[in-house]
Amino acid sequence: ETGVTQTPRHLVMGMTNKKSLKCEQHLGHNAMYWYKQSAKKPLELMFVYNFKEQTENNSVPSRFSPECPNSSHLFLHLHTLQPEDSALYLCASSHFGGRARDTEAFFGQGTRLTVV
Amino acid sequence: RKEVEQDPGPFNVPEGATVAFNCTYSNSASQSFFWYRQDCRKEPKLLMSVYSSGNEDGRFTAQLNRASQYISLLIRDSKLSDSATYLCVVTLNQAGTALIFGKGTTLSVSS
Numbered sequence: 001e002t003g004v005t006q007t008p009r010h011l012v013m014g015m016t017n018k019k020s021l022k023c024e025q026h027l028g029h030n031a032m033y034w035y036k037q038s039a040k041k042p043l044e045l046m047f048v049y050n051f052k053e054q055t056e057n058n059s060v061p062s063r064f065s066p067e068c069p070n071s072s073h074l075f076l077h078l079h080t081l082q083p084e085d086s087a088l089y090l091c092a093s094s095h096f097g098g099r100a101r102d103t104e105a106f107f108g109q110g111t112r113l114t115v116v
Numbered sequence: 117r118k119e120v121e122q123d124p125g126p127f128n129v130p131e132g133a134t135v136a137f138n139c140t141y142s143n144s145a146s147q148s149f150f151w152y153r154q155d156c157r158k159e160p161k162l163l164m165s166v167y168s169s170g171n172e173d174g175r176f177t178a179q180l181n182r183a184s185q186y187i188s189l190l191i192r193d194s195k196l197s198d199s200a201t202y203l204c205v206v207t208l209n210q211a212g213t214a215l216i217f218g219k220g221t222t223l224s225v226s227s
Contacts, residue, residue: 033214042120043160043203043217056214090159092215104150105215107159 003027006091006108013081014116021076021111023091031096032074033105034066037088049074050096081115088112119143120218122204128224133194137221139187139204146206146216149180151189154201154220163189163202194225 004025013019025032034046048056049068063085065077074091092105122139129135141149149166164171166178166187177190187204204218 035217042219045214045216048214094215104162104165107161109159 004091004093004106004108006089006111008111009109010112010114012114012116013078015081015083017081018077018079020078021089021091021113023074023076023108025072025074025091025093025106025108027093027106029093029095029106030071031094032068032071033092033094034074034076035090035092035107037090037110039087043090047076078113081113083115086114119216120204120206122218122221124219124221126222126224128226129194131194131196131225131227133225134190134192135194135223136191137189137202137204137223139189139218141185141187141204141206141216143206143216144185148207149187150205150215151176151178151187152203152205152217154203156200160203160217191223194223196225196227199223199225 007022011019031050033048036044036046045058046060047054047066052068052071063080067075067077088110090110091108094105120141127135151163152160153163154160164173164176164178166180168180168182170179175192179188189202191198201220201222203220205215207215
């Protein structure tokens with residue numbers, strides 16, 4: 001049973017829809033991340049939040065909008081997506097501020113998004 | 117130059133074989149290094165951290181060469197259950213605030 005839970009597991013949305021992905025971690029971590037995994041491409045870092053503050057935005061288009069209301073929850077709001085945005089979206093959490101070698105990230109099972 | 121580069125494989129080996137994966141990274145400020153494992157249609161999970169002195173965990177040995185910005189993973193006595201994609205991972209910066217993943221190397225162990 002993973003300490004990082006993502007919902008929904010699968011999502012099909014039209015290009016004009018607005019939807020949100022949710023991530024919740026029960027590990028007491030203070031850093032949370034969104035990654036995108038497309039077919040035959042490496043995991044791409046999208047956003048990083050440390051102590052609820054966004055510290056990294058990896059040149060992600062504005063049609064993706066993250067929200068981190070507290071250190072346990074992370075959302076990814078989606079609007080006017082394109083078919084090429086179809087991918088597996090993975091949330092992860094870790095402890096920030098300790099030894100660098102302790103930066104193990106725990107992943108949720110992901111949301112498989114299809115944009116039609 | 118890509119931040120983390122790996123040979124994508126696939127590596128197809130028989131049970132009992134020894135297999136080695138290599139990885140290079142571009143950001144000299146990276147401080148932490150890891151190997152993650154990802155099974156088909158599952159999320160990545162930490163396999164082991166990689167230390168400058170090298171470290172071993174059972175059949176798995178990881179090595180780091182900071183001067184060459186090179187990381188390796190050696191798997192001895194391969195098992196069928198080792199079949200997966202192995203991801204080389206480095207921290208984004210000295211603060212270690214985020215992990216950057218390589219594309220992964222696919223291993224298939226057959227009987």
